[in-house]
Amino acid sequence: MVESATKAPPQKSRTIAAISVIALAVSGLFLAFVPSQITSLLFAACEVLVISIIIWQACDPFAEAAQFLGERYRIPGSVRGATLDAVAGSLPELFTGIFFVVIAISAIDQSAVSVAEAGAEGFGATVATCAGSAVYNMILIPAICVLVISYSRPSHPTIEVESKVISRDGLWFLGCELVVVFFLFQPALSWWMAIVLLALYCGYILQLTADARTYRKARQTVQEVLRSRQHVDTDSIINTLHSSGIRPSLSLIQQLRRESEQNYEAEQQPVAADCFLGMFSVTLTTLKAWALIVGCTVIAAIACYWLVEVTRSTSATLGVPIFFLAVIVAAAASSVPDTFLSIGAAQRGDDDGAVSNAFGSNIFDICVCLSIPLLINAYLNQWQPVPLVIDGQPIRGLAGLRLLLCVFTLATLLMMWQNRQLTRGKAIVLIAFYALFVTYAVLGALDLLPGV
Numbered sequence: 001m002v003e004s005a006t007k008a009p010p011q012k013s014r015t016i017a018a019i020s021v022i023a024l025a026v027s028g029l030f031l032a033f034v035p036s037q038i039t040s041l042l043f044a045a046c047e048v049l050v051i052s053i054i055i056w057q058a059c060d061p062f063a064e065a066a067q068f069l070g071e072r073y074r075i076p077g078s079v080r081g082a083t084l085d086a087v088a089g090s091l092p093e094l095f096t097g098i099f100f101v102v103i104a105i106s107a108i109d110q111s112a113v114s115v116a117e118a119g120a121e122g123f124g125a126t127v128a129t130c131a132g133s134a135v136y137n138m139i140l141i142p143a144i145c146v147l148v149i150s151y152s153r154p155s156h157p158t159i160e161v162e163s164k165v166i167s168r169d170g171l172w173f174l175g176c177e178l179v180v181v182f183f184l185f186q187p188a189l190s191w192w193m194a195i196v197l198l199a200l201y202c203g204y205i206l207q208l209t210a211d212a213r214t215y216r217k218a219r220q221t222v223q224e225v226l227r228s229r230q231h232v233d234t235d236s237i238i239n240t241l242h243s244s245g246i247r248p249s250l251s252l253i254q255q256l257r258r259e260s261e262q263n264y265e266a267e268q269q270p271v272a273a274d275c276f277l278g279m280f281s282v283t284l285t286t287l288k289a290w291a292l293i294v295g296c297t298v299i300a301a302i303a304c305y306w307l308v309e310v311t312r313s314t315s316a317t318l319g320v321p322i323f324f325l326a327v328i329v330a331a332a333a334s335s336v337p338d339t340f341l342s343i344g345a346a347q348r349g350d351d352d353g354a355v356s357n358a359f360g361s362n363i364f365d366i367c368v369c370l371s372i373p374l375l376i377n378a379y380l381n382q383w384q385p386v387p388l389v390i391d392g393q394p395i396r397g398l399a400g401l402r403l404l405l406c407v408f409t410l411a412t413l414l415m416m417w418q419n420r421q422l423t424r425g426k427a428i429v430l431i432a433f434y435a436l437f438v439t440y441a442v443l444g445a446l447d448l449l450p451g452v
């Protein structure tokens with residue numbers, strides 16, 4: 001049977017739902033006895049909690065359907081994690097970025113100056129959301145996966161990182177990130193920059209397609225050998241791959257070995273996707289999988305519109321730039337699906353899928369989730385550039401974000417490269433990195449970091 005990347009036991013999902021409902025009820029009682037401003041903030045926090053659950057539950061069956069289609073098309077774990085799983089987890093960032101731009105521009109008069117300023121503010125929040133999500137995905141998700149695995153899989157408490165995941169997904173992300181950072185150092189962003197980022201993503205997909213083609217060839221070659229023998233050891237698989245002109249890797253051999261040990265009849269059993277905290281299941285077929293993807297996309301879009309409105313209203317209540325709220329609140333809320341996707345992959349033993357999902361999501365975030373809102377912004381502003389400098393100063397928070405994004409990326413890649421594994425100690429260091437990032441956002445919102 002195909003295992004889901006995100007499926008949790010229904011009882012566990014219902015427990016999470018029950019805890020959330022109790023927390024909301026207690027919060028409701030508490031709100032009646034506190035000042036109105038604090039009430040508004042706590043109510044906003046409850047809304048973000050509910051939105052996160054809705055986004056999670058929308059992307060959960062989406063990921064189940066994507067996983068089903070990935071297995072149908074025989075896509076390897078690292079490629080599936082960097083494409084299908086990444087898109088499933090990054091839909092919230094895409095919709096959130098689009099709504100930040102559209103709502104900001106539609107809320108003001110349509111004079112050229114007003115549209116330009118509103119577009120700059122909306123796109124600044126989009127940059128903050130995507131960059132904040134990238135930091136969350138790159139730092140916090142691997143750390144959470146390691147901590148979960150270190151306790152649930154004591155026989156092998158580390159996450160092994162295949163060299164190819166770092167050299168392919170990690171370097172692609174670093175390259176795309178450097179291009180984005182270069183663009184963000186310009187006084188304005190033009191529509192053609194979005195085309196460049198989309199072209200980079202197409203190049204990434206082309207490499208993944210080539211890797212998937214190699215995997216299918218390797219799988220077919222090894223299956224032919226397995227049919228002719230009762231037992232095939234790892235050395236035989238390596239020799240078979242070499243003779244076919246395929247360079248074997250640890251992750252490839254492990255994936256082929258797992259598939260060779262699966263029972264054929266078990267693979268033919270119906271696959272079901274749990275919906276709404278496991279309250280009911282949908283038996284998947286190719287048609288139902290695509291229908292589920294479309295339906296979940298609509299629900300995720302509605303939840304993201306709500307998230308944008310909450311972020312904007314909270315920014316107004318606190319009197320702080322929306323950039324700093326988006327970089328933490330919107331980014332974290334929209335990254336919930338990625339977290340469960342990677343944890344599920346790691347628990348299945350698919351360490352490559354867990355790590356490549358985080359990198360693939362980041363590449364999708366900065367190449368697609370920035371490009372589409374940029375094109376929409378340019379269209380709504382008569383294809384004029386989106387200014388990043390207002391009154392002679394960069395958008396507040398942008399300077400510090402550009403630096404932190406590059407520093408954290410390099411530090412994380414170096415930690416993964418060391419011994420090609422993530423340990424509990426490294427997870428603690430990564431969590432400390434994210435704490436520094438949150439501190440930056442808080443101090444920036446309080447205007448205690450001049451020049452950021």
